[in-house]
Amino acid sequence: MVAEVVAGLQPRAGGRYVDCTVGGGGHAEAILRASDGAAWVLGCDRDPEALQAAAARLARYAGRIELRLGAFERVGEWWAAGSCDGAVADLGVSSHQLDTPRRGFSFQRDGPLSMRMGPGAGPDAADLVNGLPVDQLAKLFEELGEERHARRIARVIGQERARTAIRSTRQLATLIERCVPRGAVAVHPATRVFQALRMAVNDELGTLERGLRAVWRLLRPGARLVCITFHSGEARVVKQFGQALARAYDTPSGVDVPELRRPRPPRLRWVTRRALSPGEAEQRANPRARSAQLRVMEKLMDSPADDESNHGKEP
Numbered sequence: 001m002v003a004e005v006v007a008g009l010q011p012r013a014g015g016r017y018v019d020c021t022v023g024g025g026g027h028a029e030a031i032l033r034a035s036d037g038a039a040w041v042l043g044c045d046r047d048p049e050a051l052q053a054a055a056a057r058l059a060r061y062a063g064r065i066e067l068r069l070g071a072f073e074r075v076g077e078w079w080a081a082g083s084c085d086g087a088v089a090d091l092g093v094s095s096h097q098l099d100t101p102r103r104g105f106s107f108q109r110d111g112p113l114s115m116r117m118g119p120g121a122g123p124d125a126a127d128l129v130n131g132l133p134v135d136q137l138a139k140l141f142e143e144l145g146e147e148r149h150a151r152r153i154a155r156v157i158g159q160e161r162a163r164t165a166i167r168s169t170r171q172l173a174t175l176i177e178r179c180v181p182r183g184a185v186a187v188h189p190a191t192r193v194f195q196a197l198r199m200a201v202n203d204e205l206g207t208l209e210r211g212l213r214a215v216w217r218l219l220r221p222g223a224r225l226v227c228i229t230f231h232s233g234e235a236r237v238v239k240q241f242g243q244a245l246a247r248a249y250d251t252p253s254g255v256d257v258p259e260l261r262r263p264r265p266p267r268l269r270w271v272t273r274r275a276l277s278p279g280e281a282e283q284r285a286n287p288r289a290r291s292a293q294l295r296v297m298e299k300l301m302d303s304p305a306d307d308e309s310n311h312g313k314e315p
């Protein structure tokens with residue numbers, strides 16, 4: 001959805017933009033091109049391999065692009081609050097990550113069951129699959145994967161790992177194929193479980209919540225934030241973030257009780273009333289794009305410091 005990102009941000013010469021999930025550098029390049037190579041871009045990613053690819057692709061813009069390794073909740077360490085004219089976050093997993101078997105993201109290729117987006121000490125997918133109690137595994141598959149057969153899959157995993165550890169993507173995918181009835185789901189039966197594990201390993205919803213707040217602080221009034229989500233949980237986080245800031249009142253206790261509302265000007269305007277989806281051609285060329293939803297928000301004004309103490313949600 002490169003065209004929609006550029007239309008949302010309207011990059012200009014001299015402007016400063018953050019690509020929160022720079023990946024292979026496609027959006028960063030489009031921002032630089034649209035500004036005739038005269039914008040500045042901070043590109044960050046949790047994945048060192050993504051940064052290498054972005055550095056190669058963007059070499060001709062050296063001096064205009066700053067690449068940083070880390071989750072985008074850290075943007076405040078790299079650029080100052082209020083210094084930025086726009087930002088884009090294109091969430092989730094990259095094609096490179098999915099297509100690299102040793103990263104362990106794909107059930108279609110055999111590899112170690114890792115799914116770490118970047119360097120990190122937390123548990124990987126094999127640790128979760130072999131270590132979480134069966135009821136917690138089922139909950140994870142239900143909540144992050146919206147998997148209808150979550151309990152059955154978790155039970156079969158429990159039985160299998162009592163025999164032998166589950167260490168490879170193929171091993172896990174085959175197990176799921178065997179226990180989910182054929183034809184019961186339109187997608188590959190392992191799709192939702194793999195998605196749930198990946199989101200848990202990388203704390204994708206937690207880092208998104210913290211990241212939105214961090215990047216919002218960087219934007220100056222009038223600047224825009226474009227978010228592309230691929231999962232209903234991500235979309236919910238983005239919508240709730242925007243709705244809290246778009247309201248013309250405050251909820252001092254954090255719970256929206258009409259009698260306790262305190263009027264205040266909205267901090268945010270939705271530029272897209274409804275989420276945009278990719279066009280048919282893009283969906284045909286890239287089946288993963290089918291679930292993409294793009295939302296654009298514009299910052300109207302900064303939130304005073306006391307907003308943050310109200311309920312800890314606003315930037």
Ligand SMILES: C[S@@+](CC[C@H](N)C(=O)[O-])C[C@H]1O[C@@H](n2cnc3c(N)ncnc32)[C@H](O)[C@@H]1O
Pocket residue numbers: 020021022023024025026027028044045046047050070071072073090091092093094095117207208211
């Ligand atoms: C869909 S790809 C982005 C593709 C990119 N827009 C391009 O044009 O090539 C998503 C990227 O976001 C990264 N990522 C996901 N969550 C992140 C986060 N919270 N902070 C930083 N990078 C993240 C992933 O490592 C992956 O490289």
